Amino acid sequence: MNTSSNVTLNRRRLLCGCAGLATLSLLGCGQSGAAASSAPAEIDAQASCSLDGMLLADYPGPKGQIRYDGVAEVQWFCDSVELLSVLLAPEQVRAVQSAHVQDMALADWDQPRGHWIDARQALYVLGSKRHGSMGPTVASFATETAAQAFVQQHGGRLLRYAELQPGMVDLSGGALHDTRM
Structure with missing residues (x-):
């Protein structure tokens, strides 16, 4: 009898150990999957703006992207003003998993790729x-030194994200003033 109970006990330990390993594996996958899904995507030739359908590759200036909780697809923005207007909108209630803009100290202004x-x-x-794609735009930078150098060369004023107000990135009337349309 002692042998039979040892076999049963060892079998239980083995099954519990396997279940524990499987659980840890799944938790690990979930974490790396979440991290991967919040990582910035790269612009491809078909990437189009979530607001107006414009192809990102066709226009200069900083781009943006948002990943919402529970939504697999990246929401692209052909201009940083559009992304900021969505993020700063008082009616914005969707849970944002991640939001990225391009560091324009490193990205090519005319054909920006990468540097999120x-x-x-x-x-x-x-x-x-x-x-940018919508006319006057908001240039984005990773460092204050790069942003100040941009101000010296192209004018403007430097603000941190917390200092931005919805009225500063208002999109109303933008297309009305675009003479290229």
Whole structure:
């Protein structure tokens, strides 16, 4: 009898150990999956703006992207002003998993690719002479030194994300003033 109970006990330990390993494996997958899903995506030729359908690759200036909780697809923005207007909108209630803009100290202004930074940690220059897809835009930077250098060359004023107000990134009337349309 002692042998039979040892076999049963060992079998239980083995099953519990396997169940524990499976649980840990699944938890690990969930964490890496969440981390991967909040990582910035890269712009491809078909990436289009979630607000107006414009192809991102066709326009200069800083781009943006948002990942919402429970939504697999990246929401693209052809201009940082559009992304900021969505993030700062008082009626914005969707849970944002991550939001990224491009560091324009590193990205090519005319064909920006890569160099994604957290939109809520970025520094912004408003009112510069540089234009994006929607005309006047908000340039985004990872460092204050790079943002100040941009201000010296192109004008504008430097603000941190917490200093931005919805009225500073208002989209109303933008297309009405675009003479290229």
